[in-house]
Amino acid sequence: MELSGHSLIAGTRANGAGTAFRAVNPATGQTIEPDFFPATAKDVDAAAEAAQAALATYGRLSGGERAKFLRTIADGLDAASAELVARAQLETALPQPRLQGEVARTSNQLRLFAGLIEEGSWVNARIDTALPERKPLPRPDLRSMLRPLGPVAVFGASNFPLAFSVAGGDTASALAGGNPVIVKAHPAHPGTSELAAQVIAEAARACGLPGGVFSLLLDAGIEVGKALVQHPEVKAAGFTGSHTAGRALMDLAAQRHEPIPCFTEMSSTNPVFILPGALRERGAQIATGLHGSFTLGAGQFCTKPGMVFLPKQEGQDAFLAELRKLTAGSQAFTLLTPGIAASYRRALEKRLADARLQTSTGTEAANSCQATAALLETEIDTFLADPSLSDEIFGPDTLIVHYGEREAMLRAAAQLQGHLTATLLGTPEDLAAYQDLIAILERKVGRILFNGFPTGVEVSHAMVHGGPYPATSDSRFTSVGSQAILRFARPVCWQGFPQASLPAELQNENPLGILRMIDGDLTRSAVAVPVAG
Numbered sequence: 001m002e003l004s005g006h007s008l009i010a011g012t013r014a015n016g017a018g019t020a021f022r023a024v025n026p027a028t029g030q031t032i033e034p035d036f037f038p039a040t041a042k043d044v045d046a047a048a049e050a051a052q053a054a055l056a057t058y059g060r061l062s063g064g065e066r067a068k069f070l071r072t073i074a075d076g077l078d079a080a081s082a083e084l085v086a087r088a089q090l091e092t093a094l095p096q097p098r099l100q101g102e103v104a105r106t107s108n109q110l111r112l113f114a115g116l117i118e119e120g121s122w123v124n125a126r127i128d129t130a131l132p133e134r135k136p137l138p139r140p141d142l143r144s145m146l147r148p149l150g151p152v153a154v155f156g157a158s159n160f161p162l163a164f165s166v167a168g169g170d171t172a173s174a175l176a177g178g179n180p181v182i183v184k185a186h187p188a189h190p191g192t193s194e195l196a197a198q199v200i201a202e203a204a205r206a207c208g209l210p211g212g213v214f215s216l217l218l219d220a221g222i223e224v225g226k227a228l229v230q231h232p233e234v235k236a237a238g239f240t241g242s243h244t245a246g247r248a249l250m251d252l253a254a255q256r257h258e259p260i261p262c263f264t265e266m267s268s269t270n271p272v273f274i275l276p277g278a279l280r281e282r283g284a285q286i287a288t289g290l291h292g293s294f295t296l297g298a299g300q301f302c303t304k305p306g307m308v309f310l311p312k313q314e315g316q317d318a319f320l321a322e323l324r325k326l327t328a329g330s331q332a333f334t335l336l337t338p339g340i341a342a343s344y345r346r347a348l349e350k351r352l353a354d355a356r357l358q359t360s361t362g363t364e365a366a367n368s369c370q371a372t373a374a375l376l377e378t379e380i381d382t383f384l385a386d387p388s389l390s391d392e393i394f395g396p397d398t399l400i401v402h403y404g405e406r407e408a409m410l411r412a413a414a415q416l417q418g419h420l421t422a423t424l425l426g427t428p429e430d431l432a433a434y435q436d437l438i439a440i441l442e443r444k445v446g447r448i449l450f451n452g453f454p455t456g457v458e459v460s461h462a463m464v465h466g467g468p469y470p471a472t473s474d475s476r477f478t479s480v481g482s483q484a485i486l487r488f489a490r491p492v493c494w495q496g497f498p499q500a501s502l503p504a505e506l507q508n509e510n511p512l513g514i515l516r517m518i519d520g521d522l523t524r525s526a527v528a529v530p531v532a533g
Contacts, residue, residue, distance in 0.1 A: 010050035011211030021220035050212030051151035051180035063117035074107035076199035113176035146489035148178035150235030156186035166196035170238035173484035269306035275426030283319035293453035298333035299396035330362030330373035344395035418468025
C-alpha cells in the first residue's frame with residue numbers, strides 16, 4: 001500500500017487543499033513523509049452525500065451480508081499488519097508488541113460484531129399480536145426493532161491509532177448497525193489512518209458495496225471535524241479524546257437545527273480504593289501493580305488509575321516505600337505528541353508547586369515529547385476541599401489520598417464526578433464490610449473492578465466502557481464491547497403491516513431464528529397464528 005496524503009471519499013482519492021502537514025515522530029521530533037492535505041468543505045459535502053446515498057442500500061442489507069463486510073475488513077487488517085505497525089510506530093513511538101496487539105484487537109472486534117449481527121437477536125425484535133376482541137378498544141398488531149440512525153461521523157483517537165481510530169470500535173459498531181461511516185483522521189497519525197482506510201475501502205469494493213459506505217477525511221486542525229458534526233446528512237458522532245474537544249463537539253451537535261446524538265468518551269481519573277485487609281496482606285505487591293498500571297503506555301490510557309484512596313493503618317508504610325521507590329526509579333516516558341506532553345507538563349508543574357502535596361518523581365524528561373513519572377500525595381481534608389485534585393492528568397502520574405476515618409473516604413467517593421472505572425483492592429471480608437462504598441460507586445462509574453487494575457479493556461459482550469459525565473456524554477451506553485452497537489440504532493415500530501411487507505426479523509415464521517419478545521415472552525418460536533372458524 002502507498003500513501004497519497006489525500007482524503008479518501010467513497011473509494012476515490014480527493015484533491016485536498018490548504019497548508020500541507022506531516023506527522024511527527026515523537027521519539028525523534030522529526031517530521032515524517034509524505035505531506036498530507038486537509039479536506040475541503042466540498043470534500044465534507046461529498047463524503048456526507050455519498051454516505052446518505054449508500055444508506056439506502058447498506059442499511060437494508062441482511063446481518064449476514066454486513067457480517068461478510070466486517071470480516072473482510074478484519075482479514076485485510078491482519079494481512080496489512082506489518083505495514084500498519086511499522087507506520088504507527090513511526091507516528092506514535094508506541095512499542096511494536098503493543099501495536100501488534102492493537103491490530104489483533106481491531107480485527108477481533110470487527111469479528112465480534114460480525115458474529116453479533118449474523119446471529120441477529122441484537123435488533124431487539126418485539127411483537128404484540130393484535131387483540132381484535134379486546135374491550136373497550138381492540139389492540140392493533142404492533143412490531144418493532146432497531147434500525148440504523150444514518151451516516152455516522154467518527155473521530156480517530158490519539159492514544160489508540162488502530163483500535164480507537166479509523167477501523168476501531170466506533171467504526172465497527174456503526175458499520176455493524178447498518179450505518180455508513182465518515183472518519184475524521186487524527187492528525188497525529190495520518191499515515192496509519194490512510195492505510196487503514198485503504199483496507200476498508202478495498203473491503204467495500206470486494207463486497208460489492210456502494211463506495212459511500214466509508215470515507216476518510218484528513219485535517220491538521222478542527223475545521224473539518226466541526227463541519228462534519230454540523231452537516232445535515234450526518235446523524236450521529238463518536239469521539240474519544242479530551243474533555244475540551246469532546247464537550248465542544250457535544251455542544252455543536254446539540255445546537256444544530258436537527259440535534260444529533262454525540263457519543264463522547266472524555267475524562268476519567270478512575271479511582272482506586274485500597275481496603276484494609278488487602279493493605280495488611282499485600283501492600284508492597286499492590287504498589288508494584290499500581291505503578292505498572294499508572295505508567296502503562298506512559299499513562300495515556302483512558303483507564304489509568306489517577307487517584308488512590310489509602311487508609312492510615314498497618315501495611316501503608318511498606319506500600320508507600322515500594323511505590324515511592326518504583327516512581328523515583330522510573331525512566332522518562334515518550335508521549336504521543338508534543339501537545340500532549342506540554343499539557344502534561346503544565347498540569348504536573350502546577351501540582352508539584354502545590355505545598356499541600358508531597359511529591360516523588362522519576363527521571364526528568366529530556367525532550368519536548370517526554371514526560372516525568374510522578375507520585376503525588378495529599379490528605380483527604382485537602383482533597384475534599386479542592387475537587388480539582390480529582391481532575392484527569394493525561395500522563396504517567398497518580399495521586400494518593402491518605403485518610404484516617406472511613407466516613408471521610410465515603411464522603412470523597414460521593415463527591416466524585418463520573419468515571420469509567422473504580423477499583424476495589426481487598427479481601428472477601430472487605431467487600432462484605434464496604435457495601436456502602438460499592439453502592440456509591442455504582443452511581444459513579446461504568447465498571448467496578450475487584451483485585452485487578454483498570455488498564456486493560458476486554459472486547460466482549462458484557463464489557464461496559466462508559467460512565468456518567470464527564471467520563472462520557474451518555475452513561476447509558478458503552479464504546480467497547482458488542483453493546484456499543486446500540487449507540488447507532490433507534491427503534492422503529494410497524495403497525496398493522498401485512499407479512500410480506502415486514503422485515504424478516506418481524507415476520508411470523510421467524511425465518512432468521514432470532515430471539516424475540518412475543519406478547520411479553522422471549523422466544524425463538526414463530527408467532528402462533530389463530531386458526532379461522
